[in-house]
Amino acid sequence: MSDLPATQSTGQSMVALGELKQFVSIMIGKQLFGIPVLQVHDILGPQRITRIPLSPKEVAGSLNLRGRIVTAINIRSRLNMPPYEGDHEGMSVVVEDQGELYSLMVDSVGEVLSLDEAMFEQHPATLDGNIREVSTGIYRLDKSLLVVFDVRSLLRFQGEEAA
């Protein structure tokens, strides 16, 4: 991550707490991401996934979550990242969008973070388009930066690879 541009909005120090928002933290590669906790339905370990032939490359398949059919989305494919090559099996965050459940397959899921609004910032102009497209902005954490996913746009990839 390159140096952040202008910090005009950050005159407030960390002491002055703004509104707190909670995010489920996610690791993909070396980058930390977050999904608003209110949108998260479930966190799943490895699942048996049914492949769906002819589906877009981002769709890993579908799975049965307590009687509901959930479409599994491979976030790495979605972000045009190389496949995961870690030694442990990935995890999934189940989110709901317009009444449908989607399971977002990520490398690992961390704890829920309460973040101060004041730490939120727009994308740097130089941010990679893949990520810019699916996120709302960035939180400056002490040791790292957390990219906030916009679930709706994350799930909008129709037509790109539509069979």
Added chain:
Amino acid sequence: MDELLSEFLTETSENVSELDVELVQLEQNPNDQALLGNIFRLVHTIKGTCGFLGLPRLEAVAHASENVLGKIRDGSLEVSADAITLILESFDRIKWLLSSLEENEVEPEGDDQDLIDRLNLVAEGGTLDGGTAPADVAEPEPEPAEEPVALRPGEVSMEELERAFMEAPGPDDMPSDEPEAEAAEEAQAEEAVEPAPAPPEPKKEVAVSAPKDVAKQPDQDKQVRESAVANQTIRVNVDLLENLMTMVSELVLTRNQLMQISRNEKDSEFTVPLQRLSQVTSELQEGVMKTRMQPIGNAWSKLPRLVRDLSIDLSKKIDLQMLGADTELDRQVLELIKDPLTHMVRNSADHGIEDGPSRLAAGKSETGTVTLNAYHEGGHIIIEIKDDGKGLDPEKIKAKAVANGLVAESEADSLSEQQIQQFIFRAGFSTAAEVTSVSGRGVGMDVVRTNIEKIGGTIELKSVFGKGSTFIIKIPLTLAIVSALIVEAGGERFAIPQLSVVELVRASNNSEHKIEEVHGTPVLRLRNRLLPLVSLRRLLRLGDDEEETPTETFIVVLQIGTYSVGIMVDRVFDTEEIVVKPVAPILRNITLFSGNTILGDGSVIMILDPNGIAAASGELKMVDEEGQDTARHLTHRSDVSSLLLFRASGHSPKAVPLALVARLEEIDLTTVEYSEGRPLVQYRGQLMPLVAMDDDIKLETEGRQPVLVFTDNERSMGLIVDQIVDIVEDRINIEVRPDAPWLMGSAVIAGKATEVIDAGFYLTQAYGDWFGSADADSQEPTEPRRVLLVDDSAFFRNLIKPLLSVAGYDVTTVDHAEAALELCESGAEFDAIISDIEMPGIDGFELTRRLREIARWEDTPIIALSSHTGPRDLDRGREVGFTDYIAKLDRDALLETLAQTIDA
């Protein structure tokens, strides 16, 4: 009971009960305007509905009480106990009337003048005789004794008669004729029994004696009847039912899962309770399904009116018959088929049924019949829409299909009649010659088909030209749960709706059924028919290049409309009841899947859409790209010619179309004679001139010389060559245009640049010099015959033109049909036209068809030249108006035919 009436009864009973409560509240809070407004509205509704349904007695009572309520609302009348009592009494009367209506489906005889009078009195601000009214109210139902009856037994009131009349012709356009018919019958019966016209007076009289029929009814009895319909029917929100259905579906799934587990564990103590659970679940499922069931007659309710209006609009006599109107199906399905059905009936009446004179001329009865028939068949509902009209004209459809570019002309010929009829299901297809107000707007059967397929149904068409058409719609009873066959391909499992599965075939190399290949396309011989096969693995792109044929393949034979296809799968499991769930929005564009579901073992499985498979596997073959490729391939094939390769004068190989060459000979050079310095040889009892490729070539005097013999009628010519190299099949694509007159050009043939010689040039040499003039004298009149040659291939133009020129014709060539049409329309004169069949844009058939429409070209000989000369092509050619049909390169036939047809 009539649907509308029973709905009315339910609704009104509810309303009246509500009114009872509210009126009492009003009495306690006389100033509650909202309450009053609501009461007024409810009464008004009842009045309005009664009027609509033709129930004058109810209407009159409701109207009178509405009057009173109106006064109260206006403030011109105080809310008094008397007034409320009287209104309550009128409600009781309404209830009683309703119960009677429920029992007999007609209002009871008698009138309520007494009650109405009293209501009117109150409305006008008068007071009642306080004694009687409250006493009446004490009784919940009207006192039989005070039932106002103005008639003596055996008499009919005017009102009654009027009502009978109103009901008889059916003032409302009700779906089924039955209630109307009944009413009419009843009315007639009444009239028959009691023919005496009613005395006009009785209304003013006050009740004298109670009529027996009313008086006899015990109170208890009334109470029971009052509630019969209302209490047996409750109004439930559809959402609630849907929700219930979903829950039951889930329950079924869970049951299936449990069953699966228990199957693996024999002798478990759970077995027995599980069976019980299973049974209860099934019954529950059935019960819940029933709540959603409605008779199909509901969807037909508008049709009699529609057909009646149509028959008037179109001046046809049409009889609509509806059978099996009480066949029940899921209301969701019902909603979805309503419009398609209406559309199809309209189609049948408009396009199907001919007008009276045509019908009589065709030997049919003047009145056309459209029959709707619905019945259950193995978990499905079959709906037939049949008309005895003119049927579908396959030729018309074919022409239209070709005109719309749905099918290539050449392919259209090879289609069966049934396949041709399928075109009416294509988008934008209407055979109606003109657009009527009714139909023929080009949206139609494709929408019908889409709608029906959307609900997992199929539509089939059977039509006999001149006899009528039958559409057969097969739809599942319900959408929620379907029976599906579970199969496996490429390691994944899929569900195929049982509805489309006709049979399963096991094919292996050593069994009776063996998969064979036609040019790489697998097919199966099944009961003397070839069944096209599709590999599911390939269709879904699951195969990882493992193209080795397994020793054993299972074939699921699907029937989709009239199209049958075999799906090759790796394994077949059992059938399962599955709950179809829609796929996620991002997957909706994959047409091969209609949904997904969770199986008994908890795994998610995709449900294949048979219609999607049909489309993907190339129904009617030219739908998809694959089909187009095939078509393109075919046209390429037709360009392929057999070429004779040889060497003569020079190094580059030379070629001539083999078809032009009559024989290959080796002549003994010692037999060559000379006449006027030109070599001749005696050949088959005639003198054959020998022409060298090059004048410089001097023939040897000994040895043998290969010669290509070209013949034309009786005459032959030998072309001297050095060596005959080969015969190859290749496409001629002349790339380099030559200067030499004997050369047509150069082309790459068999990988080498080859000079394609112009045989015509040598023919001219031989005939022009030797026989030409003599021939011309004997054959041709002074004016040369003009011939138009239409061919997109430069090769053939160049080949044929000299041929014809030599034969004495004045030849004009054009390279496409549009140019030919232009010429013909602009007044050019030709004695004959020779046209290729396959051409880009307008093809030969179309060109001829169009030319034949122009009076001037009606009788001009048009000769088709084509590489396709099957009997079918010949027939087709004659149909569109070709004078003759000649194989390309059959030079003799061409010249002969040309001479014959021009002189004919």
